[in-house]
Structure formats: C-alpha cells, structure tokens
Amino acid sequence: MEFKYWLLAVVVVVAMSYVSVEGAFGSECPDGNTSLCNSSESGNLGDKGACDNTTKMCDCNDGYSWKGGICKANGYNDTCNTTPDCQLGSLGENGTCSMDTKMCHCKDGFSLEVDMCRANGYNDICSNDTDCKSGNLGDKGACSTLKCGCKAGYSWKATECKANGYNDTCTADTDCQSGNLGDMGACSTGKCGCMKGHSWTAPMCKTNEYNDTCTADTDCQSGNLGDMGTCSSGKCGCIKGHSWTAPMCKTNGVSGLTVSITLMLGVLLSKRIF
Numbered sequence: 001m002e003f004k005y006w007l008l009a010v011v012v013v014v015a016m017s018y019v020s021v022e023g024a025f026g027s028e029c030p031d032g033n034t035s036l037c038n039s040s041e042s043g044n045l046g047d048k049g050a051c052d053n054t055t056k057m058c059d060c061n062d063g064y065s066w067k068g069g070i071c072k073a074n075g076y077n078d079t080c081n082t083t084p085d086c087q088l089g090s091l092g093e094n095g096t097c098s099m100d101t102k103m104c105h106c107k108d109g110f111s112l113e114v115d116m117c118r119a120n121g122y123n124d125i126c127s128n129d130t131d132c133k134s135g136n137l138g139d140k141g142a143c144s145t146l147k148c149g150c151k152a153g154y155s156w157k158a159t160e161c162k163a164n165g166y167n168d169t170c171t172a173d174t175d176c177q178s179g180n181l182g183d184m185g186a187c188s189t190g191k192c193g194c195m196k197g198h199s200w201t202a203p204m205c206k207t208n209e210y211n212d213t214c215t216a217d218t219d220c221q222s223g224n225l226g227d228m229g230t231c232s233s234g235k236c237g238c239i240k241g242h243s244w245t246a247p248m249c250k251t252n253g254v255s256g257l258t259v260s261i262t263l264m265l266g267v268l269l270s271k272r273i274f
C-alpha cells in the first residue's frame, strides 16, 4: 500500500516537471503577466520572454521564435505579424513580414542568399522590372523570363549594365542607339552596327567614304563620294570614268587628255606617212 503511494508521488513529480516549469516556454501565464515569462531566473526564455495574450502561455517576444531551446531572432520563413518582427535577426533592414503568409521574407527587390537578404542583381530571380533595380543593375535593371538583366539597349559587362555599342548583341535597331552609335545605330544579324551608308570608325559611325564596305551604291553616296559613289566588290569607289583623288571623285581628265594626244599624234603621223 505504502509503496503504491510512493510510486504515485514519483509519477506526479516527474509528470509535473514535464508539464511546466514556471515561466518556461509553453507554461501558463494566466494573468497575462509577461514578467513571469521574462526572467532569466525562472524560465528558459531569458529576457526575450513574453506572455501570449491569446493563449495565455509563455512564448518568445515579438521578433523571436522558439528554436533549439532558446528564443532566437526571426530569420527567413519564421512567423511574424509586422515587418519589425523580421528585422532583429540575420535579415536585418532587408527583411519584411509577408502579409499573405505571415512569414518573414526578403523585401521586394531582394533575394535570400544563405541566410541574408541581398539586393537583386544580374541573374537573380524576379517577377517584374522593379524587382531588378535594387542592386548592381540599378535603374537599368529589367526582368526577362524571370531573371534580372539589363533593359533593352544595355548589356551586362562584368559589373554593370552598359549602353550597347558597336558589336553588342541586339534584336532591334533601338537596342543599338543608347550608346556610342547613337541615332546611327542599327541591328543587323543580331549585332549592333552602323545604319546603311555608314561605317564604324572608332569611336563613332561615320558616313561611308572611299574604300568603306558597302552592299549597294546608295551605301556610298551619303559621304564625300556623293552622287559619284558606287559600290563595287563590297567597297565604295567612284562611278565609271571617275577616280578617287582625295577628297573627291574626279573625272578621268588626265587619261582623257592622254587619249586625245595619242589620237592627235596618230593623225599627224598618218598625214606624214600617207
């Protein structure tokens, strides 16, 4: 009989120790008295304890979650009610409380990297252009097929978005007009170059002149060759009967004179002989 009571006493004590230590996580705080839960002497919540007013149980204070036996400052995916609840831990200023999920996430334009939120940069995941402007892409950032990159007319060059210039990749003429090609920029077979009638002479597009590459006569007539310009075997030159004498095409006067002198001499000689 006595043994039975003894055993019962042991069971009760053991059970009680499991149920709750006063002020510990999950123990009751019936009056909503937070100081019961917030004391290094009593419970295990330390100075991060609070009394949850709805459950009337000791819990971690706002901004902290019970993890591995301590109240830990909220990190990514921890539950929250307000944005400050997400900024005491590793996410810091870049954390936010998602109103949809009531979980800590990174604020718009930021992505989780290890356990921190970093400003979105080149190649980070995005859902719209705004998501891509917080980091190294700056106001040139744009979201394309869910990845951050440079907006049209700009290309990623190691550390920043640079205005497209000669030889940069493109899909439309306008993609080529933000940089050193300016209004003269044109997209041809996926690469930026100069518009028809113009050639790249670093650092700009210049009107085609003698010897510049061409595909049609008109390609040669915008510059100093003028109406006399013609395209011959892919290079600009002068029309028939004309030769390039810098800075223009001149009629072949000299050889014309030679022909007439030869003719005259011929006439004179023939008169003497016959």
Ligand SMILES: *[C@@H]1O[C@H](CO)[C@@H](O)[C@H](O)[C@H]1NC(C)=O
Residues within 6 Å of the ligand: 031, 033, 034, 035, 036
């Ligand atoms: C709250 O609890 C603390 C510690 O248990 C106690 O000292 C204090 O008097 C209580 N305050 C109220 C308002 O009940």
Ligand SMILES: *[C@@H]1O[C@H](CO)[C@@H](O)[C@H](O)[C@H]1NC(C)=O
Residues within 6 Å of the ligand: 034, 035, 038, 047, 048, 049, 050, 061
């Ligand atoms: C918990 O106690 C600490 C001091 O020990 C105090 O700074 C803090 O404000 C208290 N927290 C709450 C929720 O009362």
Ligand SMILES: *[C@@H]1O[C@H](CO)[C@@H](O)[C@H](O)[C@H]1NC(C)=O
Residues within 6 Å of the ligand: 032, 033, 053
């Ligand atoms: C919880 O209740 C306590 C005591 O009544 C009060 O001081 C505190 O502001 C309440 N907290 C919230 C979040 O309602």
Ligand SMILES: *[C@@H]1O[C@H](CO)[C@@H](O)[C@H](O)[C@H]1NC(C)=O
Residues within 6 Å of the ligand: 076, 077, 112
């Ligand atoms: C955060 O939670 C979501 C589900 O709500 C999950 O898909 C995701 O992997 C979690 N992320 C991290 C970093 O824990």
Ligand SMILES: *[C@@H]1O[C@H](CO)[C@@H](O)[C@H](O)[C@H]1NC(C)=O
Residues within 6 Å of the ligand: 090, 091, 092, 093, 094, 116, 117, 118, 119
């Ligand atoms: C917030 O993001 C910025 C930009 O990436 C970064 O410089 C800063 O260190 C971040 N803050 C924290 C607390 O991670």
Ligand SMILES: *[C@@H]1O[C@H](CO)[C@@H](O)[C@H](O)[C@H]1NC(C)=O
Residues within 6 Å of the ligand: 108, 109, 127, 128, 130, 131
């Ligand atoms: C861009 O997407 C974010 C979510 O990633 C959203 O919060 C924001 O309102 C969107 N902005 C625009 C301009 O659509």
Ligand SMILES: *[C@@H]1O[C@H](CO)[C@@H](O)[C@H](O)[C@H]1NC(C)=O
Residues within 6 Å of the ligand: 166, 167
């Ligand atoms: C443009 O690209 C072509 C082919 O890739 C190359 O041969 C040429 O040198 C490049 N020109 C400049 C100015 O970068």
Ligand SMILES: *[C@@H]1O[C@H](CO)[C@@H](O)[C@H](O)[C@H]1NC(C)=O
Residues within 6 Å of the ligand: 210, 211
């Ligand atoms: C034109 O090109 C040819 C062959 O490439 C070269 O011999 C000639 O000197 C060039 N003439 C001028 C005026 O640039």
